[in-house]
Amino acid sequence: MxxxxxxxxxxxxxxxxxxxxxxxxxxxxxxxxxxxxxxxxxxxxxxxxxxxxxxxxxxxxxxxxxxxxxxxxxxxxxxxxxxxxxxxxxxxxxxxxxxxxxxxxxxxxxxxxxxxxxxxxxxxxxxxxxxxxxxxxxxxxxxxxxxxxxxxxxxxxxxxxxxxxxxxxxxxxxxxxxxxxxxxxxxxxxxxxxxxxxxxxxxxxxxxxxxxxxxxxxxxxxxxxxxxxxxxxxxxxxxxxxxxxxxxxxxxxxxxxxxxxxxxxxxxxxxxxxxxxxxxxxxxxxYEPDFRVDRKRAPSPTGPGLKSRLARDHLVPRPVIDPALCTACHTCVKMCPVTPKALTPHAKHDRTGAYDPRETELRPPTYDYSVCIRCYCCQETCPEHAIYVKTPLLGRLIHS
Ligand code: SF4
Ligand code: SF4
Structure with a gap:
């Protein structure tokens, strides 16, 4: 072409x-x-x-x-x-x-x-x-x-x-x-x-x-x-x-x-x-006016006043995992594009802190929102639909 x-x-x-x-x-x-x-x-x-x-x-x-x-x-x-x-x-x-x-x-x-x-x-x-x-x-x-x-x-x-x-x-x-x-x-x-x-x-x-x-x-x-x-x-x-x-x-x-x-x-x-x-x-x-879509402009994590971590953490929507749906497949961890990853796999550990393979219960990965850039690649690819995007309370108040 x-x-x-x-x-x-x-x-x-x-x-x-x-x-x-x-x-x-x-x-x-x-x-x-x-x-x-x-x-x-x-x-x-x-x-x-x-x-x-x-x-x-x-x-x-x-x-x-x-x-x-x-x-x-x-x-x-x-x-x-x-x-x-x-x-x-x-x-x-x-x-x-x-x-x-x-x-x-x-x-x-x-x-x-x-x-x-x-x-x-x-x-x-x-x-x-x-x-x-x-x-x-x-x-x-x-x-x-x-x-x-x-x-x-x-x-x-x-x-x-x-x-x-x-x-x-x-x-x-x-x-x-x-x-x-x-x-x-x-x-x-x-x-x-x-x-x-x-x-x-x-x-x-x-x-x-x-x-x-x-x-x-x-x-x-x-x-x-x-x-x-x-x-x-x-x-x-x-x-x-x-x-x-x-x-x-x-x-x-x-x-x-x-x-x-x-x-x-x-x-x-x-x-x-x-x-x-x-x-x-x-x-x-x-025309479908009740179509479920976010009708507000997304606040930018690098926008004016949002570069400080404090402001970003309280205003910009963040990805959140629903533990009831998560199967700990770690697709989200693989897809996270930042280095170091903003998501860490979280396996259940024994008392010494070592991974215990006898434990089959695995918990969802944990976010480090200080390095998360809010690209939502994790939410986009989670096969269990376990990740959703949530706006912190202050951000919701400002938007409303
Ligand atoms: S991709 Fe979804 S199901 Fe897999 S570990 Fe992440 S949140 Fe859990
Ligand atoms: S939103 Fe992007 S940067 Fe943040 S955890 Fe998900 S994939 Fe990583």
């Missing part, structure tokens, strides 16, 4: 919003086809002989019913429509935890891909790409497979997110950064605003041609992994990631301007958050 190192191309701020009330294959195929037709047809985004890479959200291993990953029927429908153009399709992602094949199998995407002859490509080999016009980041390590493709088609899932409030089209490209390199961005940009700027730069660099957002069943509450599926019956299609995320926000009653990826995406020319031509079904018919 030819990545840009110049100013981004302005994409048309048209969003197709199409009702689709379930994952029945023929309904999803028809809905995706209708959305593509509203945007000018699949041929606008892929041509015969081009190598098009599909990028679903494969965050972690989970089944389609959990609403963590892009549903396989959305993947199937988009693949079939793009294949009709004569394009050569492949797919890939770099999950937050676990190998791509295992995660794709669990998500049901590997089976569909094999059925349709869509090849899975490795995202493990990075190539450094310089990006002089980056607003914040001038150089990225990108999966070689992404760079090898002629074009990228992004298939995000609409979910809540502790750091960015919602995850959709813009955040989906973070998986193009291979493996643990993603963690280094959390360490370098611990506050939501700078992290969002990095994501905007990443999208300005990669310029996916098309976004098809799966909001047929979204995730509300403790997302992006531990929340609850919430049927919305919506598919959103656009070439503009800012516009599509802004429309998704309006569906769930979230002000797009408190989502830093949308705000900075608009400011840095990635897309248009306000002046959007909406085609298809009326947005009001999808």
């Amino acid at each position: 030819s990545v840009t190192t110049d100013e981004p191309r302005r994409v048309p701020s048209t969003v197709a919003l199409v009702r689709c009330d379930g994952y029945d294959p023929s309904s999803v195929y028809a809905a995706v086809g209708r959305g593509l037709d509203l945007l000018g047809g699949a041929g606008r985004f892929a041509e015969a002989g081009e190598r098009i890479l599909l990028k679903p959200n494969l965050l972690v291993a989970s089944t389609p019913g959990e609403a963590v990953t892009t549903h396989p029927e959305v993947f199937r429908a988009v693949s079939r429509h793009l294949a009709e153009t004569g394009a050569e399709l492949s797919y890939g992602d770099s999950p937050a935890f676990g190998g791509t094949r295992m995660v794709a199998r669990r998500a049901g995407i590997e089976a569909v891909a094999q059925e349709l002859g869509v090849q899975r490509v490795q995202f493990g080999h990075p190539q450094t790409v310089s990006f002089p016009s980056g607003g914040l980041i001038k150089q990225f390590d990108i999966a070689q497979a992404v760079l090898d493709a002629d074009g990228l088609v992004s298939l995000p899932k609409l979910k809540t997110h502790a750091l960015t409030r919602m995850t959709g089209a813009i955040k989906n490209q973070f998986g193009c950064v291979p493996g643990m390199r993603k963690g280094t961005f959390h360490v370098r940009m611990p506050d939501a605003e700078r992290f969002a700027q990095m994501l905007v730069d990443l999208n300005r660099l990669l310029q996916p041609r098309l976004f098809v957002m799966d909001a047929i069943v979204a995730m509300e509450g403790n997302g992006p992994r531990g929340g609850d599926p919430r049927p919305l019956g919506a598919l959103l299609l656009s070439a503009d990631p800012v516009a599509i995320d802004a429309c998704a926000c309006r569906i769930i009653g979230l002000d797009p301007q408190i989502v830093d990826t949308i705000r900075w995406g608009g400011l840095w020319g990635l897309g248009e958050p306000k002046d959007i031509q909406l085609l298809g079904d009326p947005l009001d018919s999808f």
